[in-house]
Amino acid sequence: MQGKKDYQEKLFAQFQLSERVPDHNFYRRLKGVLDLEFLYKLTRPYYGDSGQKSIDPVVFFKLCLVGYLENLISDRDLIQHSSMRLDILYFLGYDIDEPLPWHSTISRTRQLYPEAVFESVFTQVFGMCVAKGMVSGHTQAIDSAPVKANASMDTLELKVPKEDLEQHLQRIRHISAMDKDVAPIRQSKANKAPKSQQEISASAGELQAIKSRNKKWRKDQDQRQVRVTKAPSTLPIKPITVPQIPMPELV
Template identity: 70%
Template sequence: MQGKKLYQEKLFSSFQLSHRVPENNFYRRLKEVLDLSFLYKQTDTYYGKCGQKSIDPVVFYKLCLVGYLENIISDRKLMEHCSMRLDILFFLGFDIDEQLPWHSTLSRTRQLFPEDLFEQVFTHVLSMCVEKGIVSGHTQAIDSAPIKANASMDSLELKVPEEQLEAYLQKARYQSREDRKPKKNKAPEKQQTITASKRELQEIESRNRNWKKNQDQRPGASNKGAKYTSNKTHYSPTDPDARISVKPGKARKLNYLNNISVDTAHHVITDVKAYHADKKDSQYLQDTTKRLKQRLKEQGLLWTTLLADAGYSSGENYAFLEKENIISYIPQHGTYKGGPAGFIFCKEENYWLCPQGKKVTFRKRKMMKNSLQDHYLTKRSDCKNCPTKQKCIGKGFEKKIAITVYKDQYERNNKRVRSKLGKIMKGKRQSTVEPVFGTLTQFMGLRKINTIGIAQANKVMHMSATAYNLKKMLKFMSKTAETMTNQAISHFAILKSIFGSFSFPLRT
């Protein structure tokens, strides 16, 4: 007989979320293992003693985690999504007839709590991963990637000389009143003032001419701010902490730099930090190393090996890592050379010997482009009648050699990188940290920073990394439980084959 379902709402019903959410549901299992009760004590000073009750800090952080677990970066969409999911309501501790907080409450609370609090939660979850045995600590892979800021290239303003700043601002304000709505400039006056030297401005102008000639057909090149922009000549009044950066083949954008460290055992993130995107990766390595080493030490783990790409290469970093007793596998940057071809270095007396037997002696130590170098020169009389002069120095008068003072550190690192173990470590780095970035940006809500300022961007990155680690931990626990069950069944089968059937049932 054909059935026909007629729906009619009940005035009263008996309903329990705990009965409707399966035992193996992700959020149910997460609710059982994640304890954030320490947040009450940590956030007590940010609330008054009277007035209406604000959002529960544990509920706030769980809501944020759900956003990154579900790859939702809009607070408004997040609240709509949570209200439709029974398992998420159960995880948050809300019943089906309870009103969820307003989406604007999340934004205000995120700004209220300091960066340290989000880092504490990240460290708390990392401790849980260490207890489960999925963090070895001895080998860490470090990498960074630009994350789009919440600001448009069309919002860029031109930096002007300090003496012209006030006149420029008055003109800009008048133009705003005439043509468009007033825009609040959040940048300090120091950032609105041009800092580039005359030589740097000439270099920027030269690059602009090359861009106009060769790169105006690239993706995004038609955007207002994509051409002829530099951090030395432009800034964003919408998000002053965002910096212009570009990757080969990509359009220029306002970005933040996301620097992470990943443990190679089970790909757990052990450190994350937001930096300005206008500097090289190598300039942030020492800061990352100090912070990560202290965190692993607090977890009772010994860090011995660091894996990174050539962007982190510098003599200063190699020397620093050796001082910290950390073995580095960082390919050398393309600009490094161990010395001119055919020249022999005499370390004891500190000079180079050319193929014709003439000495290139040490003259001075000088800082060149943020790198400390030793400079060596020959005598003019030695090169005057040399048969290989034209090939060696061209129209010059003496041979000049400029080489980094960290040559020995470079050589030791390069020897490790070229070894058989170095090639294995390169593959391990590529299979460890690079897929993690892909997961964070594509599936964990880190494709764009939805806040303003580097402090808020740092909070976003910590929450995304925390959600990633929680997912890793639950997946590992699930696999471990399944393995133990299979082992128990296998052992039971062996015993049964030996002793026959048992009178007691097997519990799995």
């Protein structure tokens, strides 16, 4: 017989978060290893004696650790991701009906502590993990960043390139010349005008007279004023077109 699950929220439910997180869960194991009570004494100088209570320093550094382990660089994403994970809520010490700190609180607290506090927390947390056997030495992993060793200067050897710069450039030019495509030569269009019109038959005086007339005509066009008559409000305004006087052609 086929079954069908019907979901209906209960008004009251008996739920215990520790029963939902298995014993082999990473964050449950980490919760049993880390003893971060020293953070209260370490961060006490950065708080005043009055005002509203801040976020618990232990909760803050646990959230920073979760962000590193889950590869979350946004405080907003960190809070949203942690609120949906039962094991992370158990690691932080929050129940499912307790709201997590606001993401802006995480950002302001991170700016409050100096770098020395974070380094001290990292050193002590790492020591706790090593003491409890969570960090073993049989496997090592490094990133892909090459780091130069602090080698002895007496053992240095001069590395000579296979070819100098000039030889390399000559080889590059030779290969580039072989791969270069020959650009097609574009032929100019033939002059289809009659042969009698391909040469200037006017004299120098006639050319100067034509040039003077053209110059005077351009000056008159610049000084000409176009009178625009306002059209009645009941009629649409039509654009006024100024006739263009053709330029004299050179024959």
